[in-house]
Amino acid sequence: MIRSIKYIYLIFCLISTAFTINAQEIVSPNKKIKVIIASKKTSDNNSFGKVYFKILYKNKAEYIEVVPNSPMGITRDDQQFTDNLKLVGESKEKTVNEKYEMISGKRKLCTNLGNEKVLQYVNSNNKPLNIVFRVYNDGVAFRYEFTDKTNSLVNIIDETTTYVFPSATNRWLQEYIDSYEGFFPFSNTGKSNNKQEWGFPALFKVNNNPIWVLISEANITENNCAAKLSNLKNPNEYKVTYPSPRDNFKQTGVKTTLPWNSQWHTLIIGQLSDVVESTLITDVSEPNKLKATSWIKPGAVSWNYWANNHGSKDYKKIAEYTDLAVEMKWPYTLIDWEWDVMSNGGNLVDAVNYAKSKGIKTLMWYNSGTSWLEPTPNDRMLTAEKRNKELAWLKEIGVYGIKVDFFNGDQQDMMKYYVDILKDAAKYQIMVNFHGATAPRGWVRTYPNLMTTEAVYGAEWYNNKPTLTNKAAAHNATLPFTRNVIGSMDYTPVTFSDSQHPHITSYAHELALSVVFESGFQHFADRPEGYKSLPVEPKEFLKNVPVSWDNTKFVDGYPGEKVIIARKKGNQWYLGGLNGKDQSQILKVNFDFLDKGNYKLKIIKDGVNDKSFAVEVKNVTKGAVLNVECLPRGGFVAVLEK
Structure with a gap:
C-alpha cells in the first residue's frame, strides 16, 4: 500500500512539473488576470519542446483557471515552430499605455493599457520565433513574430494554437460561413451537425463560474489571412485554423517575406460588463493612418432595399427615401444595387443631385466582383485602376460613401482587398461599409473611414x-x-x-x-x-x-x-x-x-x-x-x- 502511494505521488510530481520548464508569468495591471507560459520537453535529454499557455482570473480572493494549458505554435512551409521550441531570452515586462480617440464605436476616448512581455524562442534549426503577450485588465492578446529577414517568399501554412476549455463550459458559437451571417445558439457540448468549424467571435462561460471569455482576433494586415476555430478532434479544444483554398485562389495561409507578425489573437475576459464594454479589438490594432479625418461623419441612413429589393432601379423610389431622410433628420440615404440601370425619371447623377438639393448625402452600393457577380455594378472596384477611377468620379459628383458587397472568403487576397479599398477610398474622402464580408478585426481604428460591417x-x-x-x-x-x-x-x-x-x-x-x-x-x-x-x-x-x-x-x-x-x-x-x-x-x-x-x-x-x-x-x-x-x-x- 505504501509503495502504491509513493508510485502515485511520483506520477503526480512528474505531471505537475511537466509544464514548469521555462515558466513565465504576466499579470494584468489590476492583477485580475494572470497568464502563465511554460514549455514541456519532448524528451528527457532535449531542451526543445512544446509551448503552452494558461490563463487564470481572480474571482473574489482566488485565481480560477479559465483557460487550462493550451498549446501554441506555428508552421511555415520551410520550418516548423511547434514541438521543437527552446526559450533563449525574454524581454523585461513593460507597460503599454496610450490614449486614442475613435470617431465611431462604443467609446470616443479609449485607453490601450496592458503589460507586455516578448518571449524569444528558436526551433531545432536555430530559426527565431518571438511570441508577444499582452495582458490587459479585460483580457489577453498574443501574436507570433518571425524576426529574421528574407527576400524570397515563405508560406505560413498552419498554427497549433488551441484554446482549451473545461468540459463544463457554456458556449455561444456561430457555425463558420465566410459571410458570418448566422446565429449564436447556446451549447454546453461544443458539438454541431456541421464541420465543427466556428467563426469569430466565440463566447464562453467557463466551468459554471461567472467568468466569460470572448475569443476573436485583431489587426489583420495585407500580410495575414483571417482565421476560424475548429474543434473537430476534441469538442473542448478550439484550434486556430486558416481558411481553405478557393477555386481561383489555391493558397493556404500567408505568403510573405520576413520579418512578419501574425494578427493578435484576442481573449476578452471577465464579467459580462467587461466583455460588452471592452475595446480590446481596437486597443491592439494599429493607430489611425489617415492624416485628416474631419470629413468622416457617422450618421443615420435611409435605406430602400429592405422594402424594395430592386428600388435603386427607380429614380422616384430614391427620391422618396431621400425625402424620408429629410423628414427624419438623417444625414444620409443609400442607393443600393442596380443603380447603374436606374430609370423612371432620372439616372444616378440625377438622384445624387436631387439629394444634394435637399441637403442629404448619398452612399452607393458596389459588388466587390469576387463572389456573386449577377448584381451590378460588379466590375468597378476589383482593380486599383478601376477603383481609383470610380472613386474619383464619386468624389466629383458628390457621393460620400460606398457599400461594397459579396466578398469571397477569408484568404490573404481578400484581406489585402479590404485594406486596399479602405486606403484608396480615404484618398477621395469616401467612407466605407463592408457587406457580405468578414467580421471586424480592428480596421476601424487604423482606417476610421470604415463605418460599419455586416457580418451578421x-x-x-x-x-x-x-x-x-x-x-x-x-x-x-x-x-x-x-x-x-x-x-x-x-x-x-x-x-x-x-x-x-x-x-x-x-x-x-x-x-x-x-x-x-x-x-x-x-x-x-x-x-x-x-x-x-x-x-x-x-x-x-x-x-x-x-x-x-x-x-x-x-x-x-x-x-x-x-x-x-x-x-x-x-x-x-x-x-x-x-x-x-x-x-x-x-x-x-x-x-x-x-x-x-x-x-x-x-x-x-x-x-x-x-x-x-x-x-x-x-x-x-x-x-x-x-x-x-x-x-x-x-x-x-x-x-x-x-
Missing part, C-alpha cells in the same frame, strides 16, 4: 427566409454579447412594417435596436410610411438618436434572454432594453452608471399590445432602480438628461 444575420434576412421571424428576439439579445462587441454591425434595424416575412418583435423592441446595436452608419431599413406613421414620441426619438457614442455601459442581461445597454452622447444617456424571451419579462434598470445629481428620464416602452407604445417621464438619481415591464419579445428605450 440581420433584418435583411426577413427578405430571404421565414427563419428570423421566430428567432429574432433571442438573436437580438445575443448579439450585444457576441458580434457587436468586436465592431460596428450593419444589422439594418428598426422595422415596424413587414418585409417578405413578418417580424413578431414588438415595436418598442424594434425601436430599442437603435441604441442596443452600435453602427457608425445606422441603416434604418423600414419603408417611409413605417416611420411616418409612428406616434410623436418614438418618431422624435428616431430623429435624434445618435449613432456614435462617447461611452457605453452594460446595465444588465444574459445572452439570448435579455439585455440593457446605456450609451452616452454629450450630456445625455440613451438606454435600450430587449426582452429576448417569448414570454413577458421585467427588465431591471440599475442607474449606478450615472454621476451624482438629478436626472429627467423619458422612457418609451411596450404599450397594451406589441404594436403600441407607452411613454413615462420620471426623475431618477444614481443608484435608483427601475423595473420595466416588457411584453414577449418586447423592449424599451429611454433618454436621461441631468
Whole structure:
C-alpha cells in the first residue's frame, strides 16, 4: 500500500512539473488576470519542446483557471515552430499605455493599457520565433513574430494554437460561413451537425463560474489571412485554423517575406460588463493612418432595399427615401444595387443631385466582383485602376460613401482587398461599409473611414427566409454579447412594417435596436410610411438618436434572454432594453452608471399590445432602480438628461 502511494505521488510530481520548464508569468495591471507560459520537453535529454499557455482570473480572493494549458505554435512551409521550441531570452515586462480617440464605436476616448512581455524562442534549426503577450485588465492578446529577414517568399501554412476549455463550459458559437451571417445558439457540448468549424467571435462561460471569455482576433494586415476555430478532434479544444483554398485562389495561409507578425489573437475576459464594454479589438490594432479625418461623419441612413429589393432601379423610389431622410433628420440615404440601370425619371447623377438639393448625402452600393457577380455594378472596384477611377468620379459628383458587397472568403487576397479599398477610398474622402464580408478585426481604428460591417444575420434576412421571424428576439439579445462587441454591425434595424416575412418583435423592441446595436452608419431599413406613421414620441426619438457614442455601459442581461445597454452622447444617456424571451419579462434598470445629481428620464416602452407604445417621464438619481415591464419579445428605450 505504501509503495502504491509513493508510485502515485511520483506520477503526480512528474505531471505537475511537466509544464514548469521555462515558466513565465504576466499579470494584468489590476492583477485580475494572470497568464502563465511554460514549455514541456519532448524528451528527457532535449531542451526543445512544446509551448503552452494558461490563463487564470481572480474571482473574489482566488485565481480560477479559465483557460487550462493550451498549446501554441506555428508552421511555415520551410520550418516548423511547434514541438521543437527552446526559450533563449525574454524581454523585461513593460507597460503599454496610450490614449486614442475613435470617431465611431462604443467609446470616443479609449485607453490601450496592458503589460507586455516578448518571449524569444528558436526551433531545432536555430530559426527565431518571438511570441508577444499582452495582458490587459479585460483580457489577453498574443501574436507570433518571425524576426529574421528574407527576400524570397515563405508560406505560413498552419498554427497549433488551441484554446482549451473545461468540459463544463457554456458556449455561444456561430457555425463558420465566410459571410458570418448566422446565429449564436447556446451549447454546453461544443458539438454541431456541421464541420465543427466556428467563426469569430466565440463566447464562453467557463466551468459554471461567472467568468466569460470572448475569443476573436485583431489587426489583420495585407500580410495575414483571417482565421476560424475548429474543434473537430476534441469538442473542448478550439484550434486556430486558416481558411481553405478557393477555386481561383489555391493558397493556404500567408505568403510573405520576413520579418512578419501574425494578427493578435484576442481573449476578452471577465464579467459580462467587461466583455460588452471592452475595446480590446481596437486597443491592439494599429493607430489611425489617415492624416485628416474631419470629413468622416457617422450618421443615420435611409435605406430602400429592405422594402424594395430592386428600388435603386427607380429614380422616384430614391427620391422618396431621400425625402424620408429629410423628414427624419438623417444625414444620409443609400442607393443600393442596380443603380447603374436606374430609370423612371432620372439616372444616378440625377438622384445624387436631387439629394444634394435637399441637403442629404448619398452612399452607393458596389459588388466587390469576387463572389456573386449577377448584381451590378460588379466590375468597378476589383482593380486599383478601376477603383481609383470610380472613386474619383464619386468624389466629383458628390457621393460620400460606398457599400461594397459579396466578398469571397477569408484568404490573404481578400484581406489585402479590404485594406486596399479602405486606403484608396480615404484618398477621395469616401467612407466605407463592408457587406457580405468578414467580421471586424480592428480596421476601424487604423482606417476610421470604415463605418460599419455586416457580418451578421440581420433584418435583411426577413427578405430571404421565414427563419428570423421566430428567432429574432433571442438573436437580438445575443448579439450585444457576441458580434457587436468586436465592431460596428450593419444589422439594418428598426422595422415596424413587414418585409417578405413578418417580424413578431414588438415595436418598442424594434425601436430599442437603435441604441442596443452600435453602427457608425445606422441603416434604418423600414419603408417611409413605417416611420411616418409612428406616434410623436418614438418618431422624435428616431430623429435624434445618435449613432456614435462617447461611452457605453452594460446595465444588465444574459445572452439570448435579455439585455440593457446605456450609451452616452454629450450630456445625455440613451438606454435600450430587449426582452429576448417569448414570454413577458421585467427588465431591471440599475442607474449606478450615472454621476451624482438629478436626472429627467423619458422612457418609451411596450404599450397594451406589441404594436403600441407607452411613454413615462420620471426623475431618477444614481443608484435608483427601475423595473420595466416588457411584453414577449418586447423592449424599451429611454433618454436621461441631468
